[in-house]
Amino acid sequence: MTPDATGGHWVYNANNSYSRHHYVRLSDLPKGAPAVVDRVDDAHQADPIAQRLRDLGFVDGEPVRVVAVGPMGGDPLLVQIGFTRFALRRAEAARVAVREEAA
Amino acid sequence: MLSRSGHPLRIALVGNPNCGKTALFNQLTGGRQKVANYAGVTVERKEGRFTAPSGRMLQILDLPGTYSLEANSPDEQITRDVCAGSFPGEAVPDLIVCVADATNLRLHLRFVLEVKRLGRPVVLALNMMDTARQRGIVIDVPELQRRLGLPVVETVAVKRGGARGLIERVDGEVPVAVPAQPDDAASRSDLHAQVRDLLAATVTMPRTTAALDDALDRWALHPVFGLAILAVVMFLVFQVVYAAGKPMSDLIGAGFGWMGEHVAVLMPAGPLQSLVVNGLFGGLGTVIGFLPVILVLFLFILTLEESGYLPRAAFLLDRLMLSVGLTGRSFIPLLSSFACAIPGIMGTRSIQDPRDRLATILIAPLMTCSARLPVYALLIGAFIPVHLVFGVFNLQGIVLFALYLAGILGAMAVGWVMKHIRRDKNEHALLMELPSYRMPKIRDVAIGLYERGGIFMKRLTGVILGLTVLMWFISTFPAPPAGATGPAINYSFAGYLGHGLQYIFAPIGFNWQVSLALIPAFAARETAVAALATVYLVGGDAVGGLGHALAGQLSLASALSLLVWFAYAPQCMSTLAIIRRETNSWRNVAISFGYMFVLAYAASFIVYQVTRMLT
Numbered sequence: 001m002t003p004d005a006t007g008g009h010w011v012y013n014a015n016n017s018y019s020r021h022h023y024v025r026l027s028d029l030p031k032g033a034p035a036v037v038d039r040v041d042d043a044h045q046a047d048p049i050a051q052r053l054r055d056l057g058f059v060d061g062e063p064v065r066v067v068a069v070g071p072m073g074g075d076p077l078l079v080q081i082g083f084t085r086f087a088l089r090r091a092e093a094a095r096v097a098v099r100e101e102a103a
Numbered sequence: 104m105l106s107r108s109g110h111p112l113r114i115a116l117v118g119n120p121n122c123g124k125t126a127l128f129n130q131l132t133g134g135r136q137k138v139a140n141y142a143g144v145t146v147e148r149k150e151g152r153f154t155a156p157s158g159r160m161l162q163i164l165d166l167p168g169t170y171s172l173e174a175n176s177p178d179e180q181i182t183r184d185v186c187a188g189s190f191p192g193e194a195v196p197d198l199i200v201c202v203a204d205a206t207n208l209r210l211h212l213r214f215v216l217e218v219k220r221l222g223r224p225v226v227l228a229l230n231m232m233d234t235a236r237q238r239g240i241v242i243d244v245p246e247l248q249r250r251l252g253l254p255v256v257e258t259v260a261v262k263r264g265g266a267r268g269l270i271e272r273v274d275g276e277v278p279v280a281v282p283a284q285p286d287d288a289a290s291r292s293d294l295h296a297q298v299r300d301l302l303a304a305t306v307t308m309p310r311t312t313a314a315l316d317d318a319l320d321r322w323a324l325h326p327v328f329g330l331a332i333l334a335v336v337m338f339l340v341f342q343v344v345y346a347a348g349k350p351m352s353d354l355i356g357a358g359f360g361w362m363g364e365h366v367a368v369l370m371p372a373g374p375l376q377s378l379v380v381n382g383l384f385g386g387l388g389t390v391i392g393f394l395p396v397i398l399v400l401f402l403f404i405l406t407l408e409e410s411g412y413l414p415r416a417a418f419l420l421d422r423l424m425l426s427v428g429l430t431g432r433s434f435i436p437l438l439s440s441f442a443c444a445i446p447g448i449m450g451t452r453s454i455q456d457p458r459d460r461l462a463t464i465l466i467a468p469l470m471t472c473s474a475r476l477p478v479y480a481l482l483i484g485a486f487i488p489v490h491l492v493f494g495v496f497n498l499q500g501i502v503l504f505a506l507y508l509a510g511i512l513g514a515m516a517v518g519w520v521m522k523h524i525r526r527d528k529n530e531h532a533l534l535m536e537l538p539s540y541r542m543p544k545i546r547d548v549a550i551g552l553y554e555r556g557g558i559f560m561k562r563l564t565g566v567i568l569g570l571t572v573l574m575w576f577i578s579t580f581p582a583p584p585a586g587a588t589g590p591a592i593n594y595s596f597a598g599y600l601g602h603g604l605q606y607i608f609a610p611i612g613f614n615w616q617v618s619l620a621l622i623p624a625f626a627a628r629e630t631a632v633a634a635l636a637t638v639y640l641v642g643g644d645a646v647g648g649l650g651h652a653l654a655g656q657l658s659l660a661s662a663l664s665l666l667v668w669f670a671y672a673p674q675c676m677s678t679l680a681i682i683r684r685e686t687n688s689w690r691n692v693a694i695s696f697g698y699m700f701v702l703a704y705a706a707s708f709i710v711y712q713v714t715r716m717l718t
Contacts, residue, residue, distance in 0.1 A: 043530070048175050049530065051173060052173075052534060053534070054291070054292070055170055055173060055213070055291075056170055056210065057209060057210055057213070057295065059292060059295045068320065068324045069326075070326075070418060070419065071327070071329065071330055071422075072423055073422055075421070076421050076431075076533055078324065080311070080312065082207075083208070083209045083210065083311045083312065084207055084209070084210045085312070085316075085320075085536065085537045086535065086536055086537070087417075087418045087431075087533055087535040087536075088532075088533060088534060089425070089532070089533045092533065092534060
């Protein structure tokens with residue numbers, strides 16, 4: 001994968017095609033926009049919050065959506081993952097990189 | 104009949120939070136539960152027993168809910184260690200019953216797979232099957248059982264007989280354990296792939312969330328309506344606490360007073376009679392008088408928790424609470440503390456994070472509890488004139504409001520300071536699931552209430568009663584010498600103490616009478632009124648007469664200083680006792696007492712000196 005100027009990545013797909021995905025942080029995803037989890041990044045070494053996010057189902061390929069935001073400063077976010085809704089603070093959601101379902 | 108090794112069959116219940124595990128535990132054991140703490144930690148340990156149809160005794164341990172065996176908190180570590188058989192003092196469970204919410208299998212099956220890898224006998228209980236069917240979710244149970252390699256039973260924890268299949272299964276042969284598998288990063292991410300395969304092969308779901316949840320959350324989490332709904336809910340809670348709980352508390356206090364008087368008639372006058380009437384009956388009245396307020400508040404806390412609304416309230420207020428170093432989950436316990444700090448502090452058990460929980464416990468006593476009101480009413484009535492400000496606002500009301508506000512602002516300041524001085528400055532996550540809304544079940548709420556009431560009565564009655572008797576002792580002995588003219592308490596140990604304390608309290612404007620009244624007020628704030636009446640030799644506790652006497656003896660500066668003292672002072676001893684009990688640490692009691700003393704002294708000092716300069 002090579003990052004390009006727009007912050008997206010060229011991804012080699014299983015069906016021998018290339019496609020470009022735009023990665024955004026879950027914390028920057030607009031409310032209601034459908035997306036797919038790419039990965040969870042550790043904020044520091046052995047980050048227990050990142051590990052817990054992975055355990056909760058924030059793993060590559062999982063559909064994700066911001067369904068509501070808190071009344072004060074848009075924090076926390078209410079995130080739908082799998083069949084479950086989790087309240088995540090923006091700092092927690094920023095660990096999750098997602099691909100927008102544009103293509 | 105016992106299992107082969109000669110002990111009751113030990114079953115550990117595990118599962119994700121919100122899987123209905125505790126409801127299932129209640130269904131299995133009924134009220135026959137033993138609630139204690141795990142050795143050395145403040146995590147609640149719940150165990151119950153029941154006899155299976157075969158006559159075999161089953162011993163069930165309800166382990167703390169967790170999303171993962173990769174533990175992040177003390178309660179999750181307990182679940183991990185007990186399942187692995189490595190928790191000191193806990194026997195290895197013969198069988199693990201893993202409970203999963205049938206409507207939330209994407210999340211819950213991963214934990215099932217994690218537990219399966221421990222290599223112990225496991226039965227999977229697919230709970231909430233009724234809700235799953237209502238939502239049109241179809242689960243191919245035989246296929247799920249075959250692919251998992253674990254026995255799978257369907258349960259409905261909230262319905263009578265809803266655990267029958269589970270009881271039959273655990274009463275039969277203990278299933279053979281699958282061999283343990285290694286736990287590493289690669290195999291952990293494998294689990295998600297396995298869950299996806301399992302779901303694809305065995306579960307069909309018309310939609311990922313319940314339509315009802317979506318509809319309710321549109322209102323409950325709305326930035327404007329959500330906060331309005333929360334305000335209405337809290338308003339109603341307080342209406343009921345003051346309309347039902349408080350009169351019952353007063354009635355109990357009066358009832359014990361009445362009983363004391365009647366017992367007094369049967370006894371000769373003297374120290375023994377005084378002990379029984381003032382020490383024993385007075386103390387019991389104080390302790391048991393707390394119970395109605397505690398139970399009414401817990402009725403609401405448990406109902407809100409069972410219904411799924413509590414995490415919604417936490418969602419709405421998390422940002423606000425986070426700014427003073429707390430979490431959204433701190434809100435309900437802190438609000439409860441406006442009625443009484445004891446249920447507030449007990450209510451912090453819903454905060455899983457130990458650091459956030461301790462921070463909430465430490466600031467909860469700063470909320471203006473209902474016991475401060477008699478003192479506020481007395482002093483405001485005596486010193487603050489009925490005077491209209493801007494033609495509409497009553498000055499007395501403004502002062503009362505200012506005292507409430509002082510409590511809240513003080514709590515925010517303390518929270519903010521703690522956030523900056525504590526050693527653990529790591530990020531503590533919110534990561535809070537908003538579960539489906541559910542109708543609270545009377546049985547689950549009743550068992551919860553019984554437990555909370557039991558903890559209060561069993562663990563605290565002795566301590567509070569002991570301290571009350573001690574207070575009685577130092578206020579009664581030594582008896583006044585013959586021909587003494589002052590109030591009897593003046594000659595007692597408390598009198599000496601009060602005279603000594605006045606040197607400490609002189610800079611904040613307290614004379615020896617006020618200093619002395621602070622001693623019994625430590626037992627229960629409202630007794631400060633009676634104590635002041637005693638030291639000022641006012642007959643009975645007619646508040647009007649006492650107010651008059653006070654107005655003649657105290658300066659305005661001293662009175663304001665005393666009001667501020669009551670807003671922040673380390674009180675009452677029941678609160679300190681519950682802090683000891685909930686944190687299992689005298690150090691936290693000392694911290695709590697110490698910081699509140701310093702805060703109260705500093706605030707009163709400023710108020711006293713500034714008022715003196717201005718008047």
